[in-house]
Amino acid sequence: MIRRAALLAAAAMLAPLPLAAQDAAPAPATTATPLPSAHGYQPQDELERGLWYEMAEQERLLRQSHFLVDDPALNAYVRGVLCRTVGAERCAATRLYLVRTPFFNASMAPNGAMIVNTGLLLRMRDEAQLAAVLGHEFTHFEQQHSLRLFRNMRTKTDILSIFSLAPIPYAAGMVGQIAILSSVFGFNREMEREADAGSIAELARAGYDPTAASTIWQQLGDEMDATAAERRHRSRRNSNGGLFATHPRTTERMETLAALATQAAASAGAAERRAAEYRSNLHAWWPQLIDDQVRLADFGGTEYLLSTLAGPEPDGWTADLLYARGELYRDRGREGDFASAATFYRQAIDQGGGPEESWRGYGLALLRQGHAAEGRAALRTYLQLKPQAHDAAMLGAMAAEPVT
Amino acid sequence: MKRWMTAAMAAMLALGMAAPAHAQFGAGEASAVREDFVLPQGEVRILVFRPEIRVGAQTMGGMHEPNAEWTETAKGNIMAALEAEQAARGTSLVIVPELDGEQGELVADYTALFQTVAGEAFQHKLFPGNRLPSKRHDFDWTLGAETEQLRALGGDYGLFLVTNDSYGSTGRKVLQVLGAVAGVGLVPSGVHMGYAGLVDLRTGHLVWLNGDLQMGGDVRTAEGAQKRVAQLLEEFPLRATGQPAPERAREVTVTGETPAEPKP
Known part of the structure; x- marks a missing residue:
């Protein structure tokens, strides 16, 4: 506005x-x-x-x-x-x-x-x-x-x-x-x-x-x-x-x-909602939309927004929404937030169909928790899926195994 | 969102009815030239960026009502007057064409940047009220040396113009007279403000800026536009040594096309 x-x-x-x-x-x-x-x-x-x-x-x-x-x-x-x-x-x-x-x-x-x-x-x-x-x-x-x-x-x-x-x-x-x-x-x-x-x-x-x-x-x-x-x-x-x-x-x-x-x-005759069409057409833009929203630093509003989009049913939490929730918690970064974020990313990955950025968030959340080896592995998976990512160079450095 | 809209609308009403720009900045005009700046001798090619020209009527209640026909006429008049004025100074004008894609964005970005920087210079140096102590002695605003890229459009300097006219409607003028008769003080009729600036594209420096919040000249007529342009270009930088302009035919070109026929 x-x-x-x-x-x-x-x-x-x-x-x-x-x-x-x-x-x-x-x-x-x-x-x-x-x-x-x-x-x-x-x-x-x-x-x-x-x-x-x-x-x-x-x-x-x-x-x-x-x-x-x-x-x-x-x-x-x-x-x-x-x-x-x-x-x-x-x-x-x-x-x-x-x-x-x-x-x-x-x-x-x-x-x-x-x-x-x-x-x-x-x-x-x-x-x-x-x-x-x-x-x-x-x-x-x-x-x-x-x-x-x-x-x-x-x-x-x-x-x-x-x-x-x-x-x-x-x-x-x-x-x-x-x-x-x-x-x-x-x-x-x-x-x-x-x-x-x-x-x-x-x-x-x-x-x-x-x-x-x-x-x-x-x-x-x-x-x-x-x-x-x-x-x-x-x-x-x-x-x-x-x-x-x-x-x-x-x-x-x-x-x-x-x-x-x-x-x-x-x-009226037909009364369509066309939810699936809507989601699939927005799929490519989803990580960007979530990123912009998370940057508003409005945790309460964003958390509510995501749960509204998910609806009352447990299976309403699609991979897209789980990814978004992971981003939200990882961005806030309070006590326990990185663990929650890692769980949401993991669920998004297991469910499939979500953004590849779930691997990125998963890796970064694990690193922040001190799970270095798993975190680096997740980042490498992300870079295999998206070698052209805009932050590939930085993530590559973070994902490299330390010289012993 | 509601609050913003409410506030904006209330502000529009209040501004429209009460405060013309000179109430904010104080009256009058102001101009500045960067220290020691002079235009070089020999050929000087100036890029003219799409001027922002708005012409409309001021309603009885003080709202600005845009007028398409007046604005179109004013654009033609001002450009013609500008060409004549610059020809008399011995400079060549190059009109920046409508561009698409990256070049179009570059031009739009620099036009916006100029307006922002010019606004700062007016607010913090040229008009009283908000002058910054650190800017008391120098007129040293710049758009940054990357303006160099713009020289590819065919000029070494960039000229930017903004004019904004709101001609008092009959109702507004009646109100003005009534206000005087009723003794409630002056009801301003009409808004006529404008400013112009020149940027040295090699350095990005804002080398000259001139603005006036109560400009003369009715831009809807050719003669009025000449007067307006003369006011807009007051204190325009001189040529080195102040020698008279070289004696040769002046031309106005539009980049991307073949140069126009030299004017007789």
């Missing part, structure tokens, strides 16, 4: 609408004007042209960002899910950017540029959840929420500026100003609710399980609790942020989405 904030700070006013913190207007557009998702759509007025122009500049910078994930396979997969969710024709109006940022968020600009953080990919359990997020962002785009938000803010700040001059009693003036200011944020929350509702409709139409959307907020809320408990401060889960919250509170979103999903499920 911070990095994205920096990236787009220059266009703060035009910042794309992010998923986890923001915005809808009264009823969806009812006029006969074309939707932005229509083929060949062009901005309809001076303001929209201006916003598109500005966003095109920002997009230009984004394309050259070092945080952009340029792996064609991962891009093709996420784009494929978007197109499956909203249909090929509407999908053609968007451009998707995957940004390497270890936080849960996605955003949508008025000109069709969609940004998805890698931290979001880590947190999705299946393809249906990813589709729910993409459908939510797409609704922001199609319903022109950025444009409507800008107009709304323009009108209200105009009124505020008059207020600041009007000779009215100070207290009354303050109350009026706060009312208008908070109505900007209220408008924002309305648009978020509209996008949430839109995502359910898209899921049902595409044959994804519409209940996927509410489980995302359940997971996110629980993760916030876990992080807060670890850091000994109040969870932000149930805070509604008061008058100036940009998004509806998490618990409310969850309940509303669940209710909408129940209605949608009644009429």
Whole structure:
């Protein structure tokens, strides 16, 4: 979020609408004007042209960002899910950017540029959840929420500026100003609710399980609790942020989405989750995603996140997740953590199908415990499996038998 | 995440309504030339990095509303004025083209680095308020000698420009008058700021920097853009010995293409 904030700070006013913190207007557009998702759509007025122009500049910078994930396979997969969710024709109006940022968020600009953080990919359990997020962002785009938000803010700040001059009693003036200011944020929350509702409709139409959307907020809320408990401060889960919250509170979103999903499920046919497809498409990126997450030094939140992804069943702990847990414990390195880490890596290796990096972590954890010979052997196994590893030279030195 | 967004939006509202940039830095303009720096005699080729030009309207409430047409017009006007101005100084401008791949990233990286370094120089030396004691005497910022790689684009110096204009809308001007009448003090109308800098690509040194938070010249017109460019290039480094420019035709080239016809 911070990095994205920096990236787009220059266009703060035009910042794309992010998923986890923001915005809808009264009823969806009812006029006969074309939707932005229509083929060949062009901005309809001076303001929209201006916003598109500005966003095109920002997009230009984004394309050259070092945080952009340029792996064609991962891009093709996420784009494929978007197109499956909203249909090929509407999908053609968007451009998707995957940004390497270890936080849960996605955003949508008025000109069709969609940004998805890698931290979001880590947190999705299946393809249906990813589709729910993409459908939510797409609704922001199609319903022109950025444009409507800008107009709304323009009108209200105009009124505020008059207020600041009007000779009215100070207290009354303050109350009026706060009312208008908070109505900007209220408008924002309305648009978020509209996008949430839109995502359910898209899921049902595409044959994804519409209940996927509410489980995302359940997971996110629980993760916030876990992080807060670890850091000994109040969870932000149930805070509604008061008058100036940009998004509806998490618990409310969850309940509303669940209710909408129940209605949608009644009429929908197929309700796929596609968890296996999701995991296999993320496989190559898994060690990287875990590495970025572990570096946040949020042990409680990460531990919770991993156990959520594993689910209640013992066999939910896949090799990918066991590897991740090993990385987490090895990174913390408190009393007993290296032993726990070595156990998790060993389980990942025995189960098979996880990242080869399990051998690397296993070896390093054993070395830290003082099991020198086994540790060196594990590192050598890793180097046989991955001779091109970026840290092969260093690991090679560590794996060599000492000269006697 | 919610907090960030809330804070950002509140800040945008507050900033838009109250504080133009000069409230932060104090009014006026500032420029500096690295000690003893002069441009050499003979041919001087300057790479012009894609200028960052933003033009829009300031709404009654103080928000910046981007305007695509004004921005396009301003870009053309400013580039034309810049070419004329530099031709008069006897330097050749080389426009850095749109590049893909590694070279594109290199250009983007250095453009961003320049803006960061220039921002530091403005904040800690040129504008009062945050001046660093260690920078009191010297103007010695640098982008590092690896700027040498950029010379492959066809120039020995890099020129960077940033302008940001928000023209007061009718509503804003009415508010300004009302503010004066009501006696609540000055309601600022319009934001017009810009800065430019020159980097010696052999050393990476920032050799000249000039900024103004209340610039003149309406960049939406050719004449206004000439005035703006003249202001942006105030205190531009002189040629060695201050001799008049050599008498020869000037040219403007775009790398990757054949040189343009010399201007008459």
